[in-house]
Amino acid sequence: MLFILLIMQKHKIKEQKKLRILAAGDIHGDSELVKRLANRAEKENVDLVILTGDITSPFETSPLIKPFKDKKKKVLLIPGNWESLPTIDFLAELYGVRNLHGYSVKYKGVGIFGAGGVVAGKEEEKQILKTLEKGNEKLEELGRIRKKIMVTHMHAAKTKSELSGFEGSNGIRKAIEKMDGAHGGGHAKAAGCRVRLEDKEKFLQRFVENLNK
Numbered sequence: 001m002l003f004i005l006l007i008m009q010k011h012k013i014k015e016q017k018k019l020r021i022l023a024a025g026d027i028h029g030d031s032e033l034v035k036r037l038a039n040r041a042e043k044e045n046v047d048l049v050i051l052t053g054d055i056t057s058p059f060e061t062s063p064l065i066k067p068f069k070d071k072k073k074k075v076l077l078i079p080g081n082w083e084s085l086p087t088i089d090f091l092a093e094l095y096g097v098r099n100l101h102g103y104s105v106k107y108k109g110v111g112i113f114g115a116g117g118v119v120a121g122k123e124e125e126k127q128i129l130k131t132l133e134k135g136n137e138k139l140e141e142l143g144r145i146r147k148k149i150m151v152t153h154m155h156a157a158k159t160k161s162e163l164s165g166f167e168g169s170n171g172i173r174k175a176i177e178k179m180d181g182a183h184g185g186g187h188a189k190a191a192g193c194r195v196r197l198e199d200k201e202k203f204l205q206r207f208v209e210n211l212n213k
Contacts, residue, residue, distance in 0.1 A: 024051060026054045028057045051077040056082055069096070078153055104135045111147070113139060115132050132179070
C-alpha cells in the first residue's frame with residue numbers, strides 16, 4: 001500500500017495557502033484500511049484524496065470511497081490492474097468523485113492529471129503516453145497552473161521502483177521527461193518493493209521542494 005501525505009505551499013503573495021493531499025494506492029479492497037485513511041485525511045485536514053489504483057478486490061464489497069465522502073473530502077482516482085476503466089467510471093459516478101484517467105483538474109493553482117492501469121507491449125506504451133499527453137494538454141484550458149502532478153498506477157522505467165522485480169513503463173518515463181512537474185503512483189509497492197525509511201524521507205523532501213519552487 002502506498003501512502004503519502006503532501007503539503008504544497010503556494011507562492012507568498014498576500015497570504016500563505018497550502019494544498020494538502022493524501023495519496024494512497026494498492027488498497028485491494030481493505031475496508032478497515034480505508035477507514036483509517038479517511039480518519040487520517042480528516043485529522044490532517046487534507047484538501048484532496050488521490051487513490052492511485054488497485055482500490056477494489058473481488059473478495060471485498062464494502063464501500064471503499066464512501067468513508068472519504070463522509071469526511072467531506074474531494075476524491076480523485078484512477079484504475080489499477082485490479083479494476084477496469086468502466087469500474088472506476090461507475091465508482092466515480094456513484095460517489096460523485098473524479099476519474100482522473102485522461103483528464104485534468106486544478107486545485108489551488110496545482111494542476112493534476114493522470115492515467116491508470118498497467119502496460120505490456122509497445123501499443124500499450126504508446127496509449128498510456130497519449131493518455132498522459134491528453135491530460136497535460138487539458139491543463140491549458142484550466143487557466144494559470146503553478147505546478148503539475150502526474151498520477152499513474154504503474155511506475156516509470158529506469159527508476160528504483162524496478163527493484164520490485166517489475167519493469168517500469170517507458171511511456172510513463174517519456175511523459176515525465178517531457179512534462180515539467182512531479183510524479184506519483186503505486187503498483188510496485190504491491191509487488192513487495194521495500195524502501196528504507198530514510199530513502200522515503202529524502203524522496204518526499206525532494207518531491208515537496210520541487211513543488212514549492
